[in-house]
Amino acid sequence: MALGTPGVDGLDDAVGVLREWQYEGAPAQLHPGDLGWYWRAGAEATAEAVRTWRRDGRTVAVGLLDGPGLLRLTTAPDARRDEELARRLVADVTDPRRGVLPGGPADIEAPRDALIHDLLTDAGWTGGEPWTPLHRDLTAPVREPGARIEAVGPGKAHVYAAVQRAAFDASTFTEERWHAMAAGPPFGDARCLVAYDDRGDAAAAVTVWSAGPGRPGLLEPMGVHREHRRRGFGEAISLAAAAALRELGASSAVVCTPSSNIAAVATYESAGFKRRPEVRDLHRNA
Structure with a gap:
C-alpha cells in the first residue's frame, strides 16, 4: 500500500474517487466539494494538502489537511472495515515522519463506521467537538x-x-x-x-x-x-x-x-x- 501526495496532475483522480464514494445513506464524510472549496488557495496548495492511499493500483483512501493539525479523511465504502487499510492509516497519521500530521495536538475527521475510529480510540484518541450533519x-x-x-x-x-x-x-x-x-x-x-x-x-x-x-x-x-x-x-x-x-x-x-x-x-x-x-x-x- 502506498501513501502519496498526488501533485496537481493527480488531483483529478482524487476528486473522481470522492465523487464515486458519495451515496445516499453515507455517513458524513469528505466530499469533492471540500477539495473544491480548498481550491481557493490554488491548485498547488490543494495538491500539497491532499494525501492518497493506493493499493494494487486503486485509491482506497483520501485525506485533506484542512488546517493545522486537522486531517479530513475518508475511504472507499467497501474498505471502511478493512483491517489492513485501517492499521496502515493509523500508522501513517500517528508518525509525523510520514508527512501526514505533525506531532502534538491533532484532529481527524473520518466516517463514523470506519475501523480507524476504533483503532484510534484504543490508542487514546478522544471525541472532539460535536458536529451536526443535516440532510x-x-x-x-x-x-x-x-x-x-x-x-x-x-x-x-x-x-x-x-x-x-x-x-x-x-x-x-x-x-x-x-x-x-x-x-x-x-x-x-x-x-x-x-x-x-x-x-x-x-x-x-x-x-x-x-x-x-x-x-x-x-x-x-x-x-x-x-x-x-x-x-x-x-x-x-x-x-x-x-x-x-x-x-x-x-x-x-x-x-x-x-x-x-x-x-x-x-x-x-x-x-x-x-x-x-x-x-x-x-x-x-x-
Whole structure:
C-alpha cells in the first residue's frame, strides 16, 4: 500500500474517487466539494494538502489537511472495515515522519463506521467537538426562497467575496480567491449564489457542489452578512442552494455545522433539512 501526495496532475483522480464514494445513506464524510472549496488557495496548495492511499493500483483512501493539525479523511465504502487499510492509516497519521500530521495536538475527521475510529480510540484518541450533519431530500421541488437570488459569475466575484468576509469574522476570502476556486475542476459542478434584500444589497451567499447525478451535493460554505442576520436570508439562501443542487441532478443536499452553532442548525431546519446523529472528530492532545 502506498501513501502519496498526488501533485496537481493527480488531483483529478482524487476528486473522481470522492465523487464515486458519495451515496445516499453515507455517513458524513469528505466530499469533492471540500477539495473544491480548498481550491481557493490554488491548485498547488490543494495538491500539497491532499494525501492518497493506493493499493494494487486503486485509491482506497483520501485525506485533506484542512488546517493545522486537522486531517479530513475518508475511504472507499467497501474498505471502511478493512483491517489492513485501517492499521496502515493509523500508522501513517500517528508518525509525523510520514508527512501526514505533525506531532502534538491533532484532529481527524473520518466516517463514523470506519475501523480507524476504533483503532484510534484504543490508542487514546478522544471525541472532539460535536458536529451536526443535516440532510435534505431533493426528490420533490424546492419551494421558492422569498428573496432575489443571483448566480455568481466572474463579473460578480467581488460581491460574493464581500459577503463571505462579512459573514465570517476570520475570513480572508478575496475576489482573487474566487477566481482560483472557479479554475478548479470541482467547480464545473458547482454554483455560487447570492441573496439580495429589497434595496439590492447582497445579504447572504452560498456555494454548492454536486458530486454528480443521483449523489448527495454539498453546501460549503453558507453565510449571512452580519448586517442582515435574523431577517430570513439564511433560510432563503439555503432553499436556493437546495434548488440549485436539484437542478444539477443531486439526490439530496448535505451540510455539517458545529452543534454549538444553534442558529445555523435552526436555519437549515427552516429550509427543510433534517438533523442526523451528531458526529465528533477524533482528538489527540499531544
